[in-house]
Amino acid sequence: MGRQDALFEYLLRLGDSALVLAQRLGEWTGKAPIIEEDLATANTALDLIGQARMWLAYAGEVEGKGRDEDRLAFLRDASDFRNVLLVEQPNGNFADTIARQFYFDAWNVRALDALRGSTDARVADIAGKSLKEARYHFERSADWVVRLGDGTDESRAKMQAAIDDLWTYTGELFAADEVDRILAESGVGFDPGSLHAPWMDAVKQVLDEATLVAPAAGYMQRGGKQGVHTENLGYLLAEMQFLQRAYPGGQW
């Protein structure tokens, strides 16, 4: 695989993960448990859409086939998406949404922090811009893990179940493949495995505070970064892409 091709794949992973998570969060709009969190969820989604747009716009330029961020978002099929499996998992209850966000945010701040020092100036700029938002997302999701975990018996049980259920999707964040290795070697990206220990420390610290138990290491799902997705992604895309598929080229 050439370096340009690898960079394209890499940018899709970053952009698609932000985009798919934003779409999931958008599903809460109008029906979150309380209005404050309805707003907070929508605002988090907005940040992530902004980040996705920057990554995908750059991906389109790197690919050089005239696809802009909208075409990449709305006109690719599930097997062409490169998001991690974690973010396509359904919203479930509020604890499930928070656990998904918490695992992702704890990774995202570290990934963006690493990418701030990228040898690719555009990657470094986008990461620097996104990092401050990601940090804030992490503060909010960590707050909620603590609040629900160290809450009532029922909220604690639900938070623990969510933390356990989604655990199997966290391994992919730290697994390197050829794309990761090419990007890490050129200094554009980083070694995913190097983030595992700091991520685990941060997660455990919050779980401790939340009186929750960190799941034991176990079987980890993989494939999202290579385009092998759970069936959830197809349904998500069907909704997200409907307008552009039904009315090609339609604009606001």
Next chain:
Amino acid sequence: MTEHASIDPSVEEVWSWLADVPDPEIPAVSVVDLGIVRDVRREESGALVVTVTPTYSGCPATELIAAEIARAIRARGIERVLLETRLSPAWTTDWITERGREKLSGYGIAPPGYKVVDASAILRRRAPDPVACPRCGSRRTSLTSRFGSTPCKALYRCDECLEPFDYFKPH
């Protein structure tokens, strides 16, 4: 357009025009006071170039702000205006001017409580900021939500006068 004295305005003059362009979401504050306008310059070709930076990545007002800036300049009879977007260095609330902070406060939005300066200490969690109520000045306030009506604000409640208020988050 001959009634406009400033067909070839100085860069300072353009800055003063932009100081009157309100932010679409918080109209009490101008785009200059928010630190969104980063640079105004004239190219050799004579075109005026205004560089703006987005506040938050997904802020829906970003494109509207660029359009409003171009409109304010064209309204003065300047035809060739180019808008540039710059991502780095990333926008920070440290760039909000003193005047901007006072206007926010007068508008009922508590201004950012501290300077961010260095965003590198990012991986620690922080307690919610202690914020003074813009209405009665009390520091007995509590965070009700980390996000308000826009990404740049958080929702607080004053425990003294009991009013809810927005807090412009340090970023």
